[in-house]
Amino acid sequence: MTTLPSRLRFGPDGRRCLDVASRSLAGIGGGYALAAVAAMFLALALPMPRAEAVYTATMLSFVIHAGAVVWAFAVRSRWVWPGLLAPTLLLGGGTWLLHGLQQGAPS
Amino acid sequence: MKDGFRQSMAWLHTWSGLLLGWLLFAVFLTGTIAYFRQEVTVWMQPELHGSVPDAGTAERAVERMGQLAPDASQWTIALPGERTPAVSVSWRPADAKPNDRAALKRATLDAGTGAVLEPRETAGGNFLYRFHFELYGMPRETARWIVGIATMAMLVAIVSGIITHRRIFKDVFTFRPEKSALRSWMDGHVAAAVLALPFHLMITYSGLLLFMTMLMPWAVDLAYDGDRQAYFAESGFRRAASTPRPAPQTAALTPVAPLLAEADRRWADRGGVGSLTVTNPGRANATIELRPAESDSIGRGAATERLLFDGVTGQALEAPPADPQPAAMATGNYLMGLHLARFAGPGMRWLFFVSGVAGTVMVGSGLILWVVKRRSQRGRAENWAAGPEPFGHRLADRLNIGVVAGLPLAVAAYFWANRLLPVGLEERAGWEIGVFFLTWAAALLHAPLRPSRRGWAEQLWIGAALFTLLPVLNLATAAGHLGNSLPAGNWLLAGFDLTALAVGLLLGFAARKVGRNAFARKSAPAPVLPAGAVVEEPT
Structure with a gap:
């Protein structure tokens, strides 16, 4: 590689490799987790009939996943994992709350 | 930066x-x-190349089905059109389960004579x-x-x-x-990408949507407690096959020509009749359903307009209404319909x-x-x-x-x-x-x-x-x-x-x-x- 993006280059080849591996894992794995949690959250939160909410949420989740991969390669290295984990945990908590509320409510 | x-x-x-x-x-x-x-x-399949459709093709096909599968619970007849010169037929034997696609029998008929063709074995396109x-x-x-x-x-x-x-x-x-x-x-590279960019985006995103329940099952599984069939039924993707049981009384099938004429008039801008489905042929409760060759909207796909007739009297029945689609499903179906170039x-x-x-x-x-x-x-x-x-x-x-x-x-x-x-x-x-x-x-x-x-x-x-x-x-x-x-x-x-x-x-x-x-x-x-x-x- 001769035209390395400056943000992806961290001195020795080993560290650069590690950085790329970390970003890839974050974007692909972490991005999928974020997309999955976002889909679950939206499926419960969207004010639509159940099937429609599930469908809309799942449609959006692919955009979220692709966006997460792009984002993982766009920002500074130290932001990658916190930036993906924070919304994942937040949405996970929201999903847990909503699910609990909806299960608890008499249907 | x-x-x-x-x-x-x-x-x-x-x-x-x-x-x-x-x-x-x-x-x-x-x-x-x-x-x-x-x-x-x-x-x-060069064996099909001599098949030339004419005005009597549909009637001949229905007649031939009466000989091929008189006891079937349903016939489906796909008429020839711009994309194929022969008639593709399939039927469901009386003892087959309603949703068992593997149980369907198939044949290809010559559009001009109604004879069963034996095309060479090929997976084709x-x-x-x-x-x-x-x-x-x-x-x-x-x-x-x-x-x-x-x-x-x-x-x-x-x-x-x-x-x-x-x-x-x-x-x-x-x-x-x-x-x-x-x-x-x-x-x-840039020219090929940019000139068809909307297509590339559509085909890629809709490709994901076609696999959406497999790739991203989490929302479905959470909202439906893992019961995906319930989701499919509720979202209108999988219509439960509701074939009425054959009536015990037999009755001759009404001539199809007048029904086809009416449908062809109605669907003149959509390539006329594309297919016929005859349910419980030869029985007192037979019905004939007609569909146009092309849909008025790609997104509607299978939910397109249909005409339903009583199979004995030829009276028009009230066709099951095209399913109303919520905006989300309509969007998804439209994209997937584009991907498949349905109709x-x-x-x-x-x-x-x-x-x-x-x-x-x-x-x-x-x-x-x-x-x-x-x-x-x-x-x-x-x-x-x-x-x-x-x-x-x-x-x-x-x-x-x-x-x-x-x-x-x-x-x-x-x-x-x-x-x-x-x-x-x-x-x-x-x-x-x-x-x-x-x-x-x-x-x-x-x-x-x-x-x-x-x-x-x-x-x-x-x-x-x-x-x-x-x-x-x-x-x-x-x-x-x-x-x-x-x-x-x-x-x-x-x-x-x-x-x-x-x-x-x-x-x-x-x-x-x-x-x-x-x-x-x-x-x-x-x-x-x-x-x-x-x-x-x-x-």
């Missing part, structure tokens, strides 16, 4: 595109042909269609996951590519074929085909660009001392030859096998597919054995010859050749031959260009890098 961002995106674009690029090329190429899969199948999302010879779900992951990589490559080439509208009108190999490949007319189908070709060119030129760029960087005079070409570059180049030049070759070989293998051969369809894979494997093995440009030129020339001669093969082995199909205005068959000819000429053009450059390269100075490119260190 702006430049750092664009460079990161260029890096992401390069690698997300390269790693699954060979698979994506195969998916794009076979998927593009799949837009004409029915037409391809017809070409591959369906093999290429299936391959583009289920590959071959591996568990269906595994293959769909592999293609699904490649599709996501494609989406990432498109998004990062758009960010990299922000000035796309300026770039697209820049074609500098004589500047340098690198620039012209870059220009070609698309010939103009739309050709537009999609050409866009698919652009997508194939985009992926192929991107793969080639990766190698050309690295060669051109090494090709600078001061870098020639850097030693032999790195293994990774050679590997990518040889894979490019075996896939970008080798796959079209394999497709052509598949068509040749269709005509050259004996008609009565056991497992004939499997042999045709075998020839396809053997040819492809031979191309992949041939590539590393030859110098790069020789490998390119040789495979492109063979592909060019095989495609260009397909009309000749058709002339030698079937009646539906250009000499007959053109005067008869049979664009179904003529379209295949003419397209094969055009593909052959294009491959020949590419082969000539590669061959000429192979000689020019020896005396010409090394290509000069574009001004913007930075060479920092040789690798």
Whole structure:
């Protein structure tokens, strides 16, 4: 590689490799987790009939996943994992709350 | 900082595109042909070429069904149209379960005589269609996951590519074929990408949607406690088959001609009647359902308008209403309908085909660009001392030859096998597919054995010859050749031959260009890098 993006280059080849591996894992794995949690959250939160909410949420989740991969390669290295984990945990908590509320409510 | 961002995106674009690029090329190429899969199948079954529909075709088919399957609980009759000259029928034996598709019996009828045709055994265009999302010879779900992951990589490559080439509208009108190999490949890649960009985005995103419940099941499983059938039923995707049980009393079926006449009048702008479904034929509670050949809206797909008649009296019944679709499902269905070109007319189908070709060119030129760029960087005079070409570059180049030049070759070989293998051969369809894979494997093995440009030129020339001669093969082995199909205005068959000819000429053009450059390269100075490119260190 001769035209390395400056943000992806961290001195020795080993560290650069590690950085790329970390970003890839974050974007692909972490991005999928974020997309999955976002889909679950939206499926419960969207004010639509159940099937429609599930469908809309799942449609959006692919955009979220692709966006997460792009984002993982766009920002500074130290932001990658916190930036993906924070919304994942937040949405996970929201999903847990909503699910609990909806299960608890008499249907 | 702006430049750092664009460079990161260029890096992401390069690698997300390269790693699954060979698979994506195969998916794009076979998927593009799949837009004409029915037409391809017809070409591959010359036994159907003599079938000529006329005004009495539908009636004859219904009459023949009465002899073929008098006790069936349902007949489905797909009438010939622009995409196929023969009648495809299927029926559900009385003892079969309503949703068991494997229990359906099928046959092909001559549209002019109603006789049962015995076309040669072939997977036809369906093999290429299936391959583009289920590959071959591996568990269906595994293959769909592999293609699904490649599709996501494609989406990432498109998004990062758009960010990299922000000035796309300026770039697209820049074609500098004589500047340098690198620039012209870059220009070609960008042109193929940008000219059909809406198509590329649609086809990639809707490709993910077609697998959405498999790839992203979490929302469904949470909201429905893992009961996916409940979700499918509630979202209207899987209509419960509600075939009423046959009445014990028998009754003669009403003549279908008046029903067809009424439907044809109503659907004059939609190609008339496309198919008939007769439920409980010969019974007192028989019904006849008619559907138009083309839908008024791609998104509605199967939920399109229908006409329902009492099968004994011929009285019009109230047809089940087309399902109302909520906005989300309508959007998704529309995108998926576009992907499948469901009910698309010939103009739309050709537009999609050409866009698919652009997508194939985009992926192929991107793969080639990766190698050309690295060669051109090494090709600078001061870098020639850097030693032999790195293994990774050679590997990518040889894979490019075996896939970008080798796959079209394999497709052509598949068509040749269709005509050259004996008609009565056991497992004939499997042999045709075998020839396809053997040819492809031979191309992949041939590539590393030859110098790069020789490998390119040789495979492109063979592909060019095989495609260009397909009309000749058709002339030698079937009646539906250009000499007959053109005067008869049979664009179904003529379209295949003419397209094969055009593909052959294009491959020949590419082969000539590669061959000429192979000689020019020896005396010409090394290509000069574009001004913007930075060479920092040789690798």
